[in-house]
Amino acid sequence: MSDTELAFVRSEEIPPAPPPASEAGAVKWMRENLFAGWFNTLLTILAIYIIGRFVVFAFPWFWNGVWDAGSIKECRDILSAAGKTTGACFAVLVDRWDHLLFGFKYPAEGYWRPTLAFIMLIFAAAPALFAQYVPRKFLIFTGLYPFIAFWLVWGGSLWVPLCILAAILATAYIFRVVENLDVGARGVLAGIVGAAAGLGLAFLLFQGATELWFISNSVGAGGALGTLASLLFKAASIFMFVFFIPMGIFVGYAIYNDAEDGGLVTVVTALFAIYVMLAYLLSPVSGALNAIIPIELQAVPSRDMGGYMLCLILGTVCVSLSIPLGIVLALGRQSNMPLIKGVCVVFIEFVRGVPLITLLFVANVMLAYFMPPQSNFDLILRVIIMITMFSAAYIAEVIRGGLAALPKGQYEAADSLGLNYTQSIRLIILPQALKISIPGIVNVAVGLFKDTTLVSVISMFDIVGMIRGPIQQSTDWISIYWEVYLFAAMVFFVVCYSISQYSQWLERQLATDHK
Amino acid sequence: MTTLADAPVSNTPKESFRLAMLLNDTRYRSLTFQFIALVAIIAFMAFVGGNLVRNLAEAGLNISYAFLGEPAGYDINQRPIEYDSQSSHGRAAVVGLLNTLIVAFLACMTATVIGVVAGVLRLSNNWLVSKVMSFYVEIFRNVPVLIWILIIFSIMINALPGPRDFRGDNPTASMSFFDTVAFTNRGVFGPAPQFTNSFGATADVPATSTGLDWLIVIAALMLSFFVARAIRAWATKTQEATGVRPATWHMLLATWVIPVGIVLTFLGLTWEIPALRGFNFQGGMQIRGSLIALWFALAIYTGAFIAENVRAGIMAVSKGQTEAAGALGLRPNLIMSLVVLPQALRVIIPPLISQYLNITKNSSLAIAVGYMDVTGTLGGITLLQTGRAIETILLLMLFYLTISLLISAVMNVFNNSMKLKER
């Protein structure tokens, strides 16, 4: 029957019911992300337990921390007077803040200088790190930065870095001028420069030969091995005696011969120019300028650097120096000349095979014996040399990976365009290889920066050295550990974590494949 | 000096040799460069060597390795080989070298385990666990290892009880595992096996365990291994023939337990349990605090790096593999262990090698916790006592170089055997 009266007919749809409580919101999220299966539940409970234990243990210690005390005894008294069984003595950080950051010898009124240099470092690095966002012209600032930072941190007369900069610019100008000379004039110049270089080289080689003869005479005393070494040195010496004149003539001739093309003569002239300017003109000129218009900051010897600042200085200086060196080593390792390749391989594998700490021992106790008597090398400079060598070997391996990743076609294309080796490397190969290598280089840089703490082992007062030396052994703060170590860990974490986040961001930027 | 520019190729190919060809002809140019490099290297050696000779002469010193034969005069606490203060400096260096190898080996093993677990758990879909693991990895990767060594050493020294806490009527600490193991801040003291019927024992030397005894035990284990392999081969053969794999677990159990059991009973195995006597726990086996601290610091630190390598390796395995394994009905843990990890291993192993090298090199920081590795003996006390800086540091570098080259050689062989064999 069609007209049957139904008791109830719904005239509209019922609104959708909310999902059951277990399938929505936080509960669902928890069920899926924390308690999926018994194993996950177990892991979650374990994790919560560990976190809980840690918080219960560490939080009161942190919360009860004393920030204002003059010594550890005072700090303990404050804690026990407040009836607290656990508590940190953060007062040490307040008391020794300057020492932790700048070392104990950097003049206190000059703390703004390294701080400013550090802030400027961020701006100087930006054009290189965020190349696609920062206009290229800011790279000028990056180029100027080393001179500014050097002046800020080490102080002294502003004219010294300015004169070095001027010398570099002048050299570049000379390079340009020589490059554009007409062939006749360049031939004359090449003759002069070639003769000078040949004579100089022959003289140096002659000195080397006599030196080798001298060595061979003094190592002969130690038994069979000594005799062998003596003979080897004698052979090397005779080799040099035979070749010092031909080498001089040959190199002189090579420069002259090249005048038409101009590659060598420009480079050698530029080298001559910069050597003369830096070795003979720098100090009188900058001194004279400074006498006329004195612009000076208080000079700080590098021995007085310390604290976290020292780590940052070593990290930035060594990384920036080791990138060019690493490129040279990587190219050398790829070379098809067996001797050059061999030297690079031995160097890289040797440095990568020994711990940094032994290289620092070398810097500290051995290097002095290899330097001319009475030449007094700063410890920090010796350390910079060794750390630079160390990181250059690692960076060379990263760049080698980048070079190997380039398709062979790129090399062949460069050759087929008629580019010579320098041009093809500079214009075709390196720009691509370096781009691939950047994340690897950044990782090496982070590792290196962390390794700068090892200088504390050779009695330098970086942040760890400051803690283990003057702070922990002082009468006021004897046997204080957690606060200072955690502080050191924190400052490193901040910098290293930011850099590694940058590296990951960069990797995402460079990743052109879509997996 | 960078390089010579290319000159135009000569038009007359038949010309005789001219000096300019050394520069302009690609056939000779590389030889020229190498010759110049050789001269430069020799000149550098002359400079360095000459200075060395002059400086040594000025200081009245000489280079001599004779000190290696002289009595060292100092004691070392952890001695893998026989050593006392009258032994030579050379022997002290060997003790240190062995200690380096011990801590490096232990740390490599532990770091691998930690790294694999953390790397896998970081990819877990348990939110909390993966966050905890990310925290661990980031915290350890971004703080210098020296700071971690110092922190972990401090934790060990201050968190564990000293032996004096075990003493008295109401000791604040007690031994674990049924009173057999004591965790103290001087190290872990545990039971050590001893043989009452030792083979090496003579009337003069009441040895409690000698190398000979252990050789016999190892021989028994080897026997078990080969028998067990035979049993498994037989089981496989039966399975292939009949389709049913016979139950072998009871046979395998017997193979492993019975021979060793007989040998140990025959040798009279007893366990020497450490006990508090005098100042310290005596007897049993001691793993020193400095070793534990260095071992764990290196393992946890490097574990964070390995975790990243493992994660990268797992991510490199295409998702299709996981899905295919799931479609076959494998459970998640089996997918991981049977399908994903074996493939990820090929990506993981090369960076793993360099992590092992890093552990070995970082173990030279042992001096920070007073562990007597080769840097502590040869590069530490020996250097101090003899003042022979050049000799000891050269030897030290030679040691590390050899170890590094050996490790990379061994691991490269392993890596080649793991590589995808393409036909």
Add this chain to the structure above:
Amino acid sequence: MKKSVFLGALTVAGIAAGAAAAGTLDDVKARGKLNCGVTTGVPGFAEPDANGVWQGFDVAVCRAVAAAVLSDPEAVEFVPTTGKTRFTALASGEIDMLARNTTWTFSRDVDLKFEFTGVNYYDGQGFMVPKELGVTSAKELDGATVCIQTGTTTELNLADFFRANNISYEPVPIETGAEAVQQYNAGACDVYTTDASALAAQRANFEDPSAHVILPEIVSKEPLGPLVRHGDNEWADIVRWTLNALVTAEELGVTSVNLAELGGGSDNPEVNRLLGTEGDLGAMLGLDKEWAKRAIGVAGNYGEVFEKNIGESTPIGLARGLNAQWTDGGLIYSPPFR
């Protein structure tokens, strides 16, 4: 590659290359600063204070030499050295003198080619144990775990002592004093051994110093003194006689208080010779007449330096003991100034 090129490179890098000169004295005068090697921090002997100024007993010797040579006690560059680096630093010319708790031994003097210029502190290796262990003699330490600060002669003395007494021990080598104290206080070692002066200094900083005893045995002779390179006798004489001047000043009663008064001349001819009002001892050293007066003027005589840095009124609280003047029964004795 030879010196000219090399020095050029050095100038480029902005480092002062020390010019080759005849003697250390000329070097120091030319430089205007004395490079003095010290420890990286031993309370009372050498440690930088909260303002970064080096203070301590060894530091006072450096300052006295600087005052004698350069007329300025502040013209000192303190170079922190570790046990490992100190000798190389001195041998390579990085420092002009080393005033760093260094024990005068035969091999250091003869084999390592250094010249010890005297003894400023007579020390000996001692042992410290917690009182609760009830140990009264070092010979009762059989089986003990001993914390040693490495980098000194301590390890050798310890090995010799235990070997001679035929008792066993477990050495725990530790790099810095602070870490040794940490281990000792946590009970990771039963005994802490180092020079008795350092033991006293470190005990003074404990939470409860009275809970620890220093055992009566002193197992070694540790004459600590400043040293210089072998072969530069003029410089060695200056360091030696500066130290002697401090000692003699105490013996003759010259103090920082009466120095100015006595400097005008006194009845005692030796005081006059010392302070340069009579004779010209300074010229023989290559210095001026008032060198010793300036050296004493820095912080007073030997006794005053001792009292100020490590004496009984300081937290270190060392008694003079062996380091009293010979007239008081100690070993501090200076050859006469004539």
